[in-house]
Amino acid sequence: xxxxxxLFILSAALLPSACAPTTQTPNISNSMAAExxxxxxxxxxxxxxxxxxxxxxxxxxxxxxxxxxCEDMVAPYVGAHFITKxxxxxxxxxTMAKLYGVDSRPTVTMIAEKTPASKVLKVGDxxxxxxxxxxxxxxxxxxxxETLLNKNEVATPMKLTLDRAGKSVDVTLNPVHACNSPxxxxxxxxxxxxxxxxxxxxxxxxxxxxxxxxxxxxVVGHELxxxxxxxxxxxxxxxxxxxxxxAVVTVATGVDVTDLGMxxxxxxxxQGFEAEADYVGLYHTARAGYNIDQAPNLWRRxxxxxxxxxxxxxxxxxxxxxxxxxxxxxxxxxxxxKAKGQKLVPxxxxxxxAQATEHKPGGND
Numbered sequence: 001x002x003x004x005x006x007l008f009i010l011s012a013a014l015l016p017s018a019c020a021p022t023t024q025t026p027n028i029s030n031s032m033a034a035e036x037x038x039x040x041x042x043x044x045x046x047x048x049x050x051x052x053x054x055x056x057x058x059x060x061x062x063x064x065x066x067x068x069x070c071e072d073m074v075a076p077y078v079g080a081h082f083i084t085k086x087x088x089x090x091x092x093x094x095t096m097a098k099l100y101g102v103d104s105r106p107t108v109t110m111i112a113e114k115t116p117a118s119k120v121l122k123v124g125d126x127x128x129x130x131x132x133x134x135x136x137x138x139x140x141x142x143x144x145x146e147t148l149l150n151k152n153e154v155a156t157p158m159k160l161t162l163d164r165a166g167k168s169v170d171v172t173l174n175p176v177h178a179c180n181s182p183x184x185x186x187x188x189x190x191x192x193x194x195x196x197x198x199x200x201x202x203x204x205x206x207x208x209x210x211x212x213x214x215x216x217x218x219v220v221g222h223e224l225x226x227x228x229x230x231x232x233x234x235x236x237x238x239x240x241x242x243x244x245x246x247a248v249v250t251v252a253t254g255v256d257v258t259d260l261g262m263x264x265x266x267x268x269x270x271q272g273f274e275a276e277a278d279y280v281g282l283y284h285t286a287r288a289g290y291n292i293d294q295a296p297n298l299w300r301r302x303x304x305x306x307x308x309x310x311x312x313x314x315x316x317x318x319x320x321x322x323x324x325x326x327x328x329x330x331x332x333x334x335x336x337x338k339a340k341g342q343k344l345v346p347x348x349x350x351x352x353x354a355q356a357t358e359h360k361p362g363g364n365d
Contacts, residue, residue, distance in 0.1 A: 041095045051207045052185040053110055056081075058216045059183040059200070060112040061288040062224060069284070069345070070179035070228050073198075076155045077178035079115025082106040082127065082145060086138045100124055104137040105163070106145045120171040122164065129161035149175065181227045183220060191305070195223040197232035211301070217288065218295045218327075222281035229276060271318050278323055280346045282330045287344050292334065296327035 060079055067074050085093050085102050096102040100109045101124035108125045111117045127135055130148045135141040148158070155175040162169045181200055186192075188203040195201070200223040202216075210216040226232065286292050303310050303320035311319055318326070337344055 038095070041092060042099060045092065045095050045099060048185065048187070048204075049110065051204060052081075053112075055183055055185055055202055055207065055216070055220075056110060056112040058213055059220045060115050060178075061290075062217060062220050062284055063178040063181060063183075064115075064176065065288040066179050066224065066228075066284045067177045069287075070181070073180050073228060074177050075150055075180035076175035077115070077180075078117045078149065078173060078175050079112035080108050080117035080121055081110040082142060083109050084138050084142055087142060101126070104141075105135055106141050116174050116176055120160075120173055121162075124165070125169075126163040127160055128163055128168075129159075131159050179224060179228070181224055191302075193219050193223050195226035195232065197227055197230070200224060200227070209301075209305070210298070212294070214285075214290050214292065214294055215298045217285045217290045218282065218292070218298055221284035221288075222277045224284050225277040225280035226273070228284075229273075229280060275318050275323075275326060278318075278327055279330050282327060283334065283344055283346050286334045286338075292331050295331065296324045299324040299327065 056079070063077060083096070083102055084104060084106055085097060086104070088096050088102060093102070096109070101107060102109065103126055106127045108117070108121050108123050108127075111121055111123060127141075127145060129135065130145060133144075133148070135144050155177050158173045158175065160171050160173050162171060181195075181198060183200045183202065185207070186201050186203045189205040190203050191205040191209045193200070193202045193206050200220060202219060202223075206219060207216070210219065282292055282295060285295065299320045303324075306320075309320050333347075334344060
């Protein structure tokens with residue numbers, strides 16, 4: 001209490017004599033600032049939506065073309081994003097309503113090019129009924145719509161009733177099978193992309209770094225390969241094994257190295273997983289119709305932007321030099337197969353029968 005009284009007295013004493021700016025700055029009212037806040041929010045939403053739209057446009061053909069390689073990671077795909085106003089942060093609800101008509105029912109905010117949704121839906125459409133079922137309002141409606149879309153395992157046509165600019169419109173949406181690996185734009189400025197076993201995450205920093213569609217498609221194909229080849233699960237398994245071995249050492253020595261064992265385990269074969277994702281990922285990209293000739297240049301530009309990564313050893317990832325050269329070799333391999341009319345499927349390593357695993361991606365293409 002005494003400290004509070006002292007601080008209050010000190011503040012009161014300083015106020016009359018405290019130093020202050022001496023220039024006549026513009027007087028900005030709260031109403032003026034509020035208008036500018038609204039404008040800046042619109043600009044932010046438009047920029048993020050533009051990036052997300054580009055990412056979805058690049059990813060869509062990759063997810064569609066590689067369904068045969070995704071095996072059990074396949075689901076119906078329409079190529080549209082839906083949202084309701086209660087799923088939007090309260091500061092941006094008015095902005096989303098103004099720009100995209102987002103309301104209480106699932107509203108279309110983005111549509112990927114050349115997808116089923118692009119043929120029958122428009123941004124701003126509100127979905128009110130699916131196959132005669134009324135969608136509830138709010139997040140419950142989003143969840144119901146997602147359930148109806150995903151349970152359609154055979155990708156059969158769906159009857160949708162829309163509220164389009166105040167008019168009721170009936171359309172037929174025809175989902176198609178695609179790799180079930182949704183692509184998400186992350187707000188980070190770091191130049192990065194990641195996969196978690198199912199989803200693909202690409203940062204705004206990476207979106208700004210890539211120079212063309214081929215580079216972005218190469219990034220998406222790489223992350224899809226992490227998911228289709230189950231690298232995340234494999235690394236988790238290695239971490240568990242490392243943790244168990246660490247626990248054994250802990251019991252024997254009295255020094256707790258369990259966490260260290262998990263970290264070491266998670267790093268086992270890390271470079272191999274990354275090299276495989278580069279290799280398989282470029283097949284994913286090529287199968288989607290992208291010209292992969294310049295894809296390896298991504299790693300030369302990465303090296304130029306991060307000179308510290310230019311060395312032989314690499315780290316959790318292979319060195320940029322090895323990645324560039326490996327992608328060049330993969331480009332030649334893929335182009336050779338195209339010239340010979342062969343299927344574009346990655347080459348599996350030849351192993352002894354006792355070492356063979358059950359997972360054989362691409363076997364049903």
